[in-house]
Amino acid sequence: MSIATGTRLGQYEVQDFIGQGAMGLVYRAYHAQLERTGAVKVMQAMTPDPDTVARFRHEAQAIAKLRHPNIVDVYDFGEFQGTPYMIVEYIPGGSLAAKMNQSRPDQPSALRYMRGIAAGLDYAHGHGVVHRDVKPANVLLTADDTPVLADFGLAKLLQGSSLKSMTGVTTGTPAYMAPEQVTGSQVGPAADRYSLATIAYEMLTGVIPFDGEALMELLYAQVHRYPRAPSSRNSVLGPQTDEVIMRGLAKDPAARWESCAAFVDALAGALSAATPARPALAKTMVMASPIASTVPIGGVAVVEHAAPPEPATVAVAYPSPIGRDSAPSRKRLRRLNRRLVLGIAAVLVLLLVLGLCEAALAATTITVNPDRVVRGDTVAVTAKHVPANQVGEIQLWSVVHTYPFQADANGNVALEMTVPRDIALGDHMVKICWKNSCPAQAPLRVVSGVAEAAPTPVANATPPATPGVTTPPPGATPTATPSHASGSTPGSTPTPTSRPTSAPTPSPTPTQNPCPTSSQAAAVTTSPATVIAGVTTVTVTGQNFTPNKTVILNYYLGTSLKKTWTAPVGCNGGFTTTFKPAALEIGSAKVTANDGNGRFASATFSILA
CATH class of the missing domain: 2.60.40.1930 (Macroglobulin (MG2) domain)
Structure with missing residues (x-):
């Protein structure tokens, strides 16, 4: 549905078409009495039934009460030919998404944007409003480059509505969607904080956490997988930055930062700690000078000019007591230096070996018992040397099935894993993973239940016959078999002493299962x-x-x-x-x-x- 230029929506007159958003068409409108320009968002993605319109009015009233420098103001709302619309503050500076597409912002700019977004979100959360669709495209930039959040609560308006055209919703939103939104669980402020951490990840690395994934794979990853550490994509970032962002991307909403401001403050501190200080680098460079000064240089003092304020960096050459005849001393010093270097190298090698041994002893291990199962069986998975209270997942490959775990205070993991009944036969791998790493794995073979079944003994089976002896079946009358009489001559006809007679073989009486399995679903x-x-x-x-x-x-x-x-x-x-x-x-x-x-x-x- 399009709106013609000059159409009046309340006190606003539609001037021209701006573009199309996720919810529908967007127009520029003007309020003559207030001399104010607004943006008209036509909610074409919503079915204009009475329930949906009533829900739209209720949500629009809640959003219109928000007044914050980092939140777009809502001026008015209503319906045009049965379709809801909303008139909001017009911000012509473009979006953060457009700016990020041009170039990745530097760290100070990224933190400034993050602080503005965080302030707006915390304010809205304090008033009981959750955005539900925080992403760079919904962050508009004013003339002075201030970030302003738009489309507050519009994602909630889509819930339960019969969608017509949602261009951009199914392709843009999942990249920033919290796991609880994907699974349809209860959504609260923690979902917005997850999206904010996703934006931080993207601004600092240049890519979203799950880059290059198709839609269904992306939705699966948001719930079951951990993204790569930010420092693995941008080497400037340190482990502290990884910890801050990965906590913001925690699968459990309760494990995330308690507020958006707390997340940004921690991120700023981590980025500051990761930035090398120049004075420290200068001191490190000067420390090489005393080693060079151990070689006598003509008996005169040499002052290192790289850092004159630091007395410790002044290097004085050792004066030779024998003047020009110092060759024996120089040789002796060279031998001492060579031994010193070899000694230091030996100590370093020893420390390295000890460190490797310690790392090997503390390496994560995982065992699967039994390691040969049939479909539907349950196996016990145990692991040791996991970080205390670490949260992660057990993965069953080749087609990935995940089983979440949490280690105890001693770094041990124990859980029972049910092998899916639709899993392929053959060799599989059980892995223990956390923080985008799987440090240990164990093999698991899935076999056919029929092939592995032991032979079932038959109740009326006849034992192997003894050569020359005929065993009568149960109920038969034992009789003699035809045989030649002792001393008979060849060619004579043997005379049977009696005919074999037998009674019918009785069939085993089936035993009724005292605990039958119900035919109904569990x-x-x-x-x-x-x-x-x-x-x-x-x-x-x-x-x-x-x-x-x-x-x-x-x-x-x-x-x-x-x-x-x-x-x-x-x-x-x-x-x-x-x-x-x-x-x-x-x-x-x-x-x-x-x-x-x-x-x-x-x-x-x-x-x-």
């Missing part, structure tokens, strides 16, 4: 539906699982694995177990149950403060 329920963190005990009940098996349960808060435990399955295929979420575990939660025999189910519930 199911899990939790109660109560709403839980108070740190107070309510959650009861998990399962039905239609494999009888007499052990079910593995996982409790997730959002996408973060919080607890793993087991429960026995009864003869009726059911189980019951309980657990209590911690006091700070608030949000959308899920419990999964897997008996390792192809029966899997899950249930969701909410945790309130």
Whole structure:
């Protein structure tokens, strides 16, 4: 839908067409009484049904109350021919995305942009508003290069709406989308902080964290993979910068920075620490002079002019006591210097060897037991020498399946991993990974359950016959077999003493399984539906699982694995177990149950403060 020039939208008159955004067309409009120019955003991506329009009005009112130098002002909103529109502050300076496409900003400029974006986001979060679509294209730049956040809350307006045309939404947003947005979990301020860390990563390295990925691979990576450390893309950055940004990109929302300002402050400190100080470099250069001065130079003092204020850098040549006949002394000094150099080299080699030995002793190890399984089996994965309390994931290759873990305070990891039933047969690899690195791996072979099954003994099998002896079947009357009489002559006809007679062989009576597996799908329920963190005990009940098996349960808060435990399955295929979420575990939660025999189910519930 286009709007003709001169059309009046409230007190604003449409002047000309500016362009097309994610939500629809954008026009320039003018308010004559206020002598103010605004930008009209026509929400063509929204279906103009009554519920959607009502939700648009509610969200627009909340956004219009925000007043901050780093947030675009909302002037008015309404509907034109049934389609919602919003009139916002007109900022003609372009976007941060356009500027980043021209060149990567230097560190001071990047920090200045980040501080402005962080200030706007923290202000909005304090008023209960989450942006949900923070990206460089939604950061506009004023005439004095001040960053201003646009399109606040428009991503939320799209939720539940029948989308018509979303050009740019599905291709631009996922690169900056938090894991909880990808999985459809509860979204809060932490999602905006994740997007802010993504922008910081891009401004400091020149690429987004998951560069070169297709859409589906990118969405998968946001939830299951860790990006490369920023310093691996820009060598100027140090490990402190890596730690700050990687915390901002944590998969668990609770593990991220507590505010946008805290993230930017930590980033500024890390970048400052990574910048080498010039005085330190000068002192390092001067330290070479005393070594050179150990060789006598004609018995005169030589002053190093590189750093006159520092007394320690003054080098005085050692005077020769024998004047010109100093050749023996020079030779003796050369021998001493040679021995000194060899001694230092030997010490360095020894330290290097000791360091390598220590590193080898402390290297991460991983074991898989058993290492030969069939599809659907459960294996125990253990690892040692992992950083204390490290969060990461166990990966099963070749097609990647991930299992999150958290090491204990001693650096040990132990979890049970169910081999997918659709995995290919053959050799696979189990890897332990964190911070974009997989330091250890172990082999795992998946074989066919039929080929590996042991022969089943038959109840009525006949034992091997003894040569010359005929064993009658059960129920048969033993009879003599035809044989030649003793002393008979060749050619005589043997006379049988009796005919073999037998009764029918009885069939084994089938034994009924006292604990049959239900033909219905496995199911899990939790109660109560709403839980108070740190107070309510959650009861998990399962039905239609494999009888007499052990079910593995996982409790997730959002996408973060919080607890793993087991429960026995009864003869009726059911189980019951309980657990209590911690006091700070608030949000959308899920419990999964897997008996390792192809029966899997899950249930969701909410945790309130």
